[in-house]
Amino acid sequence: MAAAPTTPDFDALAVGDVVAERDVHLTRDSLVRYAGASGDFNPIHYRDDVAAAVGLPGVLAHGMLTMGLAVQPVVDWAGDPGRVADYQVRFTRPVVVAPEAGADVSVTAKVGQLDAEARAARIDLTVTFEGATVLGKAQVRVVLA
Amino acid sequence: MNPELQGRVFAPTAPYLVGREKVREFARAVFATNPVNLDVDAARAAGYDDVVAPPTFAVVVQEHTLAQLLAEPDAGIDFSRVVHGDQRFTSSRPIVAGDELTATLTVSGVKTLGAHSMVTAESVITDAAGAHVVTAISTLVVRGDD
Numbered sequence: 001m002a003a004a005p006t007t008p009d010f011d012a013l014a015v016g017d018v019v020a021e022r023d024v025h026l027t028r029d030s031l032v033r034y035a036g037a038s039g040d041f042n043p044i045h046y047r048d049d050v051a052a053a054v055g056l057p058g059v060l061a062h063g064m065l066t067m068g069l070a071v072q073p074v075v076d077w078a079g080d081p082g083r084v085a086d087y088q089v090r091f092t093r094p095v096v097v098a099p100e101a102g103a104d105v106s107v108t109a110k111v112g113q114l115d116a117e118a119r120a121a122r123i124d125l126t127v128t129f130e131g132a133t134v135l136g137k138a139q140v141r142v143v144l145a
Numbered sequence: 146m147n148p149e150l151q152g153r154v155f156a157p158t159a160p161y162l163v164g165r166e167k168v169r170e171f172a173r174a175v176f177a178t179n180p181v182n183l184d185v186d187a188a189r190a191a192g193y194d195d196v197v198a199p200p201t202f203a204v205v206v207q208e209h210t211l212a213q214l215l216a217e218p219d220a221g222i223d224f225s226r227v228v229h230g231d232q233r234f235t236s237s238r239p240i241v242a243g244d245e246l247t248a249t250l251t252v253s254g255v256k257t258l259g260a261h262s263m264v265t266a267e268s269v270i271t272d273a274a275g276a277h278v279v280t281a282i283s284t285l286v287v288r289g290d291d
Contacts, residue, residue: 024176029234037167037174039208054225063229068175068201075179075200081239084200088233137231140200 006017007079010119010144013111020073020109026061026095027102034065048099049121061095061103070127071140078142084121085143090136095129103106105129112139119145146262146287147221148255155217155250158209161272165242167205168196175199188241195242202240202269204232207281210250210268222264222287230263230284237277245273253282260289 008019031045040062043050049058067089075081097103105127112124125138173180180187181197188196205212215224240246247270254265268281 034174037171038205064201064204065175067232068199071200072175072177075177080181081197081200084236085234087200088231090231091229136242
């Protein structure tokens with residue numbers, strides 16, 4: 001069993017600190033797995049013909065899959081998903097998942113703001129695919145009290 | 146889209162029982178590796194009754210309320226034109242396996258931007274005791290005629 005997670009020290013944080021980074025390789029299998037787990041069976045997430053018919057550049061990752069995986073490095077840094085009090089994103093660009101090559105998504109989590117009274121940090125996520133960001137205003141409020 | 150949807154409150158959804166294997170399945174699907182998401186002993190050591198769901202798991206329960214909205218006869222929302230604009234979860238506590246959750250949807254905003262319309266759907270999710278667990282807020286963009 002893993003060692004008990006430690007809580008980051010709020011007082012040691014500064015705005016701009018990078019607290020976590022992670023690269024995730026998505027494949028079509030990842031999309032099918034997320035479809036089953038979430039119940040979102042929209043065929044644009046697994047059928048090339050349907051994606052093409054509605055004018056998309058290819059099969060897309062579920063926005064909620066991107067949102068879901070992007071917060072995980074923050075959860076691991078915080079040590080406990082229960083410390084995530086608020087999480088919001090705007091879906092700005094699709095992640096196209098090629099049938100063989102898949103898609104590589106990179107997440108960088110930085111301290112955006114510190115609330116000393118609540119001992120809470122706003123962690124801002126930069127989530128990129130093919131060099132461009134895919135989520136806007138991706139913010140996680142983590143309570144470290 | 147029907148502007149009279151603004152402010153409409155829907156009937157609470159049937160209780161959703163959060164299963165341990167469902168939490169594990171969802172955790173793996175979003176690349177969660179934290180032991181409290183997967184391992185009962187680790188979750189208990191961290192003070193929870195059972196495995197803890199990832200922060201976006203509430204979407205599984207919220208989905209039932211969005212289905213209510215899309216099925217509303219006078220809503221005028223064409224599902225094939227719906228794009229997810231943004232999403233937010235505001236939690237009082239994390240969802241844990243064993244929770245029995247009920248969601249109540251309020252349409253908190255309807256607006257038109259050129260050919261497109263936007264609807265903001267706010268689903269308040271409570272546990273079996275009626276206590277607030279998480280509020281899930283989605284903005285759906287309904288694309289107009291191209």
